[in-house]
Amino acid sequence: MIKDQMTPIERMAAYNKGQQIDRLPCVPIVGNTAARVINARISELRGNGKLIAKAHVVAYKLFGYDVIRVFTDLYVQAEAMGAKIHYPYDQTAYLEVPAIDDISEIDSLEPADPYKDGNLPHHIEAMKIVAEEVGNEVTVTGPVTCPFTNASFLIGAENLVRLTLKDPDKVHKLCEISLETNLRYAKAIIDAGCTPSLTDAMSSNTVISPKQFKEFSYPYLKRLIDYIHSRGKSVTLHICGKTNKIWELMAEAGADCISIDNDANLLEAKQKVGHKVRLMGNIKPSETMLQGTVSDVKKAVFECIRQAYDSPKGYIVASGCSLPTETPFRNIHAMMDAVREIGYPPNEDVFNYMIYKGHFPSQYDSYCSDYI
Amino acid sequence: MSVGKEELFKELSDAVVNMDEDETVLLSTKVIVDGYDAYEAIDKGLADGMDRAGKLFEEEEYFIPELLMCSDAMYAGLDVLKPHIKLDSEGERYRVVIGVVEGDTHDIGKNLVKIMLESAGFEVFDLGRDIPPIRFVEKAKEVNAKIIALSTLMTTTMDGMEEVINILNQHNIRDQYKVMVGGGPISQRFADKIGADGYSVNAAEAVRLARKLVGGAA
Known part of the structure; x- marks a missing residue:
């Protein structure tokens, strides 16, 4: 088996400068699968910064991926602002009751204090430990749920999207207060020695229109990214679902790297915005990583690399979204191994072999993995 | 001046597509007042409007917010029309x-x-x-x-x-x-x-x- 020749930080630094690297950076976006690695129940992670840290350090050491994201769920900031989160015994937490029932209660909302409210202090503690233990060799990020998505946890998704048409001013208010929480949390994440990593699931065009994105998501993302840049950190912005009509705006908001999922087309992204922003994606988390075989995973990695390795601003092999908790370890290893086998610059012989084996029926016009 | 049945249903459908809850309620009431069949109004008016909204959604003209507002209008119309559905006009419903x-x-x-x-x-x-x-x-x-x-x-x-x-x-x-x-x-x-x-x-x-x-x- 091929071994890595560089640490993730060495690799990323060299890649950014256009120097020789052993392989492309690769990020299977591990979430609560990290709990499986240390054989912990997911509910045990709640309020336990040390255990969250342990899970993510051990998972990183097991797989050797290029970015650690100290992630349990998307709700930690909303929880700190009053949303009620349900923590099943051994599944990812979910929103039980939004922070307010009705928009008339909007004035009761306050931005969260990352050192005091909800479980935020435990997450900051976890990030700090991870950064101390392995931060010299790998980028450690802290997940920030962006204003529009966080707002949906404050008032409920259906209510929020209705308000975009019925009472846009209130949506702006909810985004503004979410942004304030985001800014404070981002500051705390950076002060803990980590990099904020942005997720804005509800801003997808699977939910709202590009026009609404421009009105309700873009301005807040831009202000958040401006702040993170002012602290000298680069920004990865993940939006799930359909995003091709907002890639330009995601780049304009200042994202250095956009993480796209399998509802988007990597090749199209390269052609449209590859000269402006780094791309990351988009192996199917569920169909390929959770349910696929090792061979399915390898095929998907080869196909993604073939589509995007020459994207002008760079490309990071990644899953399209966070991996499902029960993703088999062998598939995460397979993803990493495939990236190692193909090397960098990508080994033409490996490509040709895959084509010869019939894995790529068409040349450059196919979607990633199973759309073929 | 009473508009024709088909035209009324079309207006009802338009009101749903246009996310206009008040107009949908108004037109649904008119269906009852004018003595038209409630089920037919649901089918050719409200459901037709929702169907068109669904197509606009598929075409990415409409997104979730618009679709929800259309459904709010449709439900408001349903509240008016449902009590007036004649049982025998229901037929076999799966x-x-x-x-x-x-x-x-x-x-x-x-x-x-x-x-x-x-x-x-x-x-x-x-x-x-x-x-x-x-x-x-x-x-x-x-x-x-x-x-x-x-x-x-x-x-x-x-x-x-x-x-x-x-x-x-x-x-x-x-x-x-x-x-x-x-x-x-x-x-x-x-x-x-x-x-x-x-x-x-x-x-x-x-x-x-x-x-x-x-x-x-x-």
Whole structure:
């Protein structure tokens, strides 16, 4: 088996400068699968910064991926602002009751204090430990749920999207207060020695229109990214679902790297915005990583690399979204191994072999993995 | 000056498409006052409007906010028209049990499918969200449903769908029901793998699938 020749930080630094690297950076976006690695129940992670840290350090050491994201769920900031989160015994937490029932209660909302409210202090503690233990060799990020998505946890998704048409001013208010929480949390994440990593699931065009994105998501993302840049950190912005009509705006908001999922087309992204922003994606988390075989995973990695390795601003092999908790370890290893086998610059012989084996029926016009 | 029936239904459909709840209520009331058939007004007015909204959604003219506002208008119209439906005009309505599988509380997609199925003439029994597998089977038996529709937006809860099918198999009643699945992480491949009868990628598609599964009627 091929071994890595560089640490993730060495690799990323060299890649950014256009120097020789052993392989492309690769990020299977591990979430609560990290709990499986240390054989912990997911509910045990709640309020336990040390255990969250342990899970993510051990998972990183097991797989050797290029970015650690100290992630349990998307709700930690909303929880700190009053949303009620349900923590099943051994599944990812979910929103039980939004922070307010009705928009008339909007004035009761306050931005969260990352050192005091909800479980935020435990997450900051976890990030700090991870950064101390392995931060010299790998980028450690802290997940920030962006204003529009966080707002949906404050008032409920259906209510929020209705308000975009019925009472846009209130949506702006909810985004503004979410942004304030985001800014404070981002500051705390950076002060803990980590990099904020942005997720804005509800801003997808699977939910709202590009026009609404421009009105309700873009301005807040831009202000958040401006702040993170002012602290000298680069920004990865993940939006799930359909995003091709907002890639330009995601780049304009200042994202250095956009993480796209399998509802988007990597090749199209390269052609449209590859000269402006780094791309990351988009192996199917569920169909390929959770349910696929090792061979399915390898095929998907080869196909993604073939589509995007020459994207002008760079490309990071990644899953399209966070991996499902029960993703088999062998598939995460397979993803990493495939990236190692193909090397960098990508080994033409490996490509040709895959084509010869019939894995790529068409040349450059196919979607990633199973759309073929 | 009373407008013609077809024109009124068209206006009702337009009001739904235009997300105009007040206008939809006004026109629905007019349907009753003018003595037109409520069911026909639902079918050719409200449901037609929802159908057009669904098409606009597929074409990416409309997004979730617009679709929800259309459904708000449609439901407001339904509240007016439903009490006036003549029983004999209902004909045979196929029954669907729908819900979000256990562990998942995201029900935006399920609600849209429910609305579209209802406006397409199905009788829908909505179990809500976070529903244990056995409840789907019990409810389907209880109401003599033809279809069990399962939704999830989360990868962590997909297994609950397979469990519903397992239970049907264990009870030797699998062939009495059609099982359809949908939601963000679900794919045709997943549907095939767990032995579901069909997968649909969105709400409008779910209606077409449901019609196909019951043999083109409804």
